[in-house]
Structure formats: structure tokens, C-alpha cells
Amino acid sequence: MAIRISRRSKSYDARNNRFTSRYLFLPHSDFGFRITDLGSRFMAFPLSKNPIPQRIVHGTTIEILRTIFPSIILMFIAIPSFALLYSMDEVVVDPAITIKAIGHQWYRTYEYSDYNNFDEQSLTFDSYTIPEDDLELGQSSLLEADNRVVVPAKTHLRIIVTPTDVPHSWAVPSLGVKCDVVPGRLNQISISVQREGVYYGQCSEIYGTNHAFTPIVVEAVPSKDYGSRVSNQLIPQTTGEA
Amino acid sequence: MAEIELKTAPADFRFPTTNQTRHCFTRYVEFHRCLAAKGDGSAECERFAKYYRSLCPGEWVEKWNEQRENGTFPGPL
Numbered sequence: 001m002a003i004r005i006s007r008r009s010k011s012y013d014a015r016n017n018r019f020t021s022r023y024l025f026l027p028h029s030d031f032g033f034r035i036t037d038l039g040s041r042f043m044a045f046p047l048s049k050n051p052i053p054q055r056i057v058h059g060t061t062i063e064i065l066r067t068i069f070p071s072i073i074l075m076f077i078a079i080p081s082f083a084l085l086y087s088m089d090e091v092v093v094d095p096a097i098t099i100k101a102i103g104h105q106w107y108r109t110y111e112y113s114d115y116n117n118f119d120e121q122s123l124t125f126d127s128y129t130i131p132e133d134d135l136e137l138g139q140s141s142l143l144e145a146d147n148r149v150v151v152p153a154k155t156h157l158r159i160i161v162t163p164t165d166v167p168h169s170w171a172v173p174s175l176g177v178k179c180d181v182v183p184g185r186l187n188q189i190s191i192s193v194q195r196e197g198v199y200y201g202q203c204s205e206i207y208g209t210n211h212a213f214t215p216i217v218v219e220a221v222p223s224k225d226y227g228s229r230v231s232n233q234l235i236p237q238t239t240g241e242a
Numbered sequence: 243m244a245e246i247e248l249k250t251a252p253a254d255f256r257f258p259t260t261n262q263t264r265h266c267f268t269r270y271v272e273f274h275r276c277l278a279a280k281g282d283g284s285a286e287c288e289r290f291a292k293y294y295r296s297l298c299p300g301e302w303v304e305k306w307n308e309q310r311e312n313g314t315f316p317g318p319l
Contacts, residue, residue, distance in 0.1 A: 090258045096248035098296040114250045116295045124300065155248065160262060162299055179260070186262040186297070223248075 016044070091190045095158035099149060101170055103163035103181050103203075106210035110149050112230060123230060129213045142212065143200045148219040152226035153196045159189040166208065172201030172216055180205055193220040251293035262297060269294035270306060271317045278319065 010019045021037060100111040112123040130144040151157055161170045161181045170189070171178040179189045193199070201216040221229050257265040273290035280287060295303070309315040 086259065089260045091253040094252040095250055098250040100297075100299055102299050102301075111300060113295045113300070114248075114292070116292070122295075122300055152248070158250065158253075160266075160297060160299075164301065184263070186266055186299075187260050188262040189260075226248075 016040075089190075091158070091188070093156050095156045095190065097151070097155065098158045098160060099151065100160045100162070101149070101181075101216075103161070103165075103168050103170070103207075103214075105165055105208050106214050108214065108216070110147070127217070129215055140200065143202070143215045143217070145215050145217045148198070148217040150219050150221055150226065150229045151193060152223040153193050153220040155223060156190070156192050159191065160186050161189065162186045163207075167205055168207040168211070168214075169204035170201070170216060171204040172199050172218055174199045174201075175218065177201070178204055193218070196220045196222060251296040266294060266298040266302070267317065269297060270303070271319065274310070274319050 009022055011022050013020045098114055102109040107126050107128045109124060109126050116122055125147045127145045127147045130146055132141050135141060135144065161179055163181045163183050167180065167182050169178060169180045175191055175193060177189055177191055179187050181187060197220055199218040203211055203214045254265055269290055273287055273294055276287035276290055306315060
């Protein structure tokens with residue numbers, strides 16, 4: 001047995017001898033009809049026919065409802081969105097490498113300390129921008145640094161950023177990274193570079209006169225070349241590697 | 243060049259957020275408590291040592307080492 005439900009979209013207003021739409025909020029109603037409808041409603045209450053305006057100033061119940069109900073809706077939106085916001089930062093896969101990017105005014109020090117046997121050993125190098133006078137043909141001004149951060153591609157990395165003095169920001173837009181760097185705090189960035197290549201970034205929080213002259217250069221190399229590149233980086237300080 | 247095994251401090255569920263300051267500090271404290279409990283040179287404590295060396299900047303480690311020597315280290319050793 002079938003039940004047929006049909007709804008008319010228009011009803012007949014006998015008093016004014018016209019059709020009125022039952023679904024004025026429908027976005028696909030006839031636009032011209034709605035304009036006419038709106039106009040006719042305006043014209044139905046001119047001053048001559050309706051000299052005493054209705055005064056509606058309060059409606060306590062509806063005001064309370066229309067405050068509480070949207071608040072409840074917002075709560076239902078906000079609670080999962082906070083959960084999602086924090087879970088976006090969680091690291092689900094254990095990283096393979098930790099690189100520390102320590103910001104100074106106005107250069108960066110990178111430490112690769114996964115292979116230390118003692119506290120003092122560390123692959124550490126400073127990364128300064130290459131001044132304009134020293135640039136070679138084909139290099140980008142204000143983007144090149146003398147020592148690049150070498151990382152293996154397609155590997156889960158953890159980058160820990162911290163400054164020694166003032167706040168700044170470690171940003172590499174092509175890798176989708178921007179992380180503020182705050183004194184006394186270690187911030188963790190979890191990334192996985194999918195393609196080999198060179199990625200440039202710049203500091204994103206002003207920290208002194210040379211803030212514009214402190215780029216970040218990340219070079220992703222194939223995993224098998226990573227070891228040799230890193231050990232070539234600064235030979236006197238590399239120890240404990242195969 | 244032989245393949246280096248890539249290993250580092252794992253993600254710790256106690257510190258799931260971006261701020262890893264307590265993670266580094268906790269690993270450092272855990273290492274020294276392990277040393278105090280099991281004696282210097284114990285191989286089991288070396289794991290904690292690797293973790294804190296991966297996470298903590300060298301300057302912080304040097305400062306904490308000095309504080310430990312002076313007896314002013316603020317952690318529960």
C-alpha cells in the first residue's frame with residue numbers, strides 16, 4: 001500500500017484573491033514571483049490603511065530560546081572542533097630522525113643528535129644567509145643559506161625548534177610548515193618530505209633588524225644518500241656513525 | 243657509506259602536543275634517576291640518554307649538567 005504525500009508549493013489567499021507561496025524560504029522558488037510577493041506585502045500596509053503601527057518590543061520567552069538554542073548548537077560545533085584541532089598536531093607514527101633548529105639572532109644552528117654517545121658530541125652547524133654580493137648565478141637572493149638542512153625524503157621527521165634569545169618562527173611553505181619558536185619552549189613539527197629537492201622558507205616572526213635575512217633551506221635527499229651527506233657536512237664533529 | 247639505522251626518541255603519548263619541553267626534561271630526569279637507581283655505566287639507562295640527547299638542545303643539557311654539579315637542578319632527581 002503506497003502513501004502518496006503531495007505538498008502544494010502555493011496556497012490561495014481568498015481574502016486578497018491571490019496565491020501565496022507556502023515555502024518562501026525555498027531557494028529555487030520563482031524569483032519574480034517572490035519579488036512580487038514581497039512588494040505586495042509592502043503595499044498591503046500603507047499608512048492610509050493602517051495608521052496605528054503595532055508595537056512589539058518584548059518577547060521574553062522567545063528571546064531566551066533564541067539565545068540558548070544557538071549556544072547549544074555552537075557547543076556541539078566547538079567541542080569536536082577543539083578535539084580535532086589538537087589531534088591534528090599529534091604524532092601518530094614514530095619519527096625516524098629528530099633535528100633541532102635553534103634560532104639565534106640572526107642565524108640558525110641545526111643539531112642532529114640522534115647518534116651521540118656523549119653529551120658533547122653532536123652534528124651541529126650554523127646556517128647563515130648568503131649575502132647578496134656572494135650569490136652565484138641562479139641562486140635566489142635572501143633565500144639561500146650557506147649550510148642546508150639535509151633530510152632524507154619519504155621519512156618521518158621530527159623538527160624541534162627553540163630559540164636562544166627572542167621569539168621567531170620556522171616556516172617552509174612548500175612543506176606546509178610554520179611553527180612559532182618561543183624562548184624556553186621546545187616546539188615539535190612532524191613532517192615527511194615526499195619529494196627530493198630543495199625547499200626554501202623564511203623566518204615568520206620579526207626578531208630584530210636582520211629578521212628578513214634569515215632564510216631556511218631544507219634539502220631532501222634520497223634515504224640512501226642521507227648518511228654520506230650528513231657525515232660530509234662537518235667532518236670534525238661527526239662521530240659515532242657507521 | 244654503510245646505511246645508518248635511523249632511530250630517534252619515539253613519540254611519547256604522555257606529551258602528545260606541540261610543546262615538547264616537558265618531554266625533553268622528563269627524559270633527562272628519567273636518565274639520571276635510572277643512573278641513581280642502577281649505577282653509572284648501566285646499559286639500560288643508555289636508552290634514556292639517547293632520547294634526551296635527541297630531544298634537548300645542547301645548551302639546555304650543558305646548563306642542567308652544571309646545575310646538577312652545583313646542586314641547584316630543579317628536577318626530582
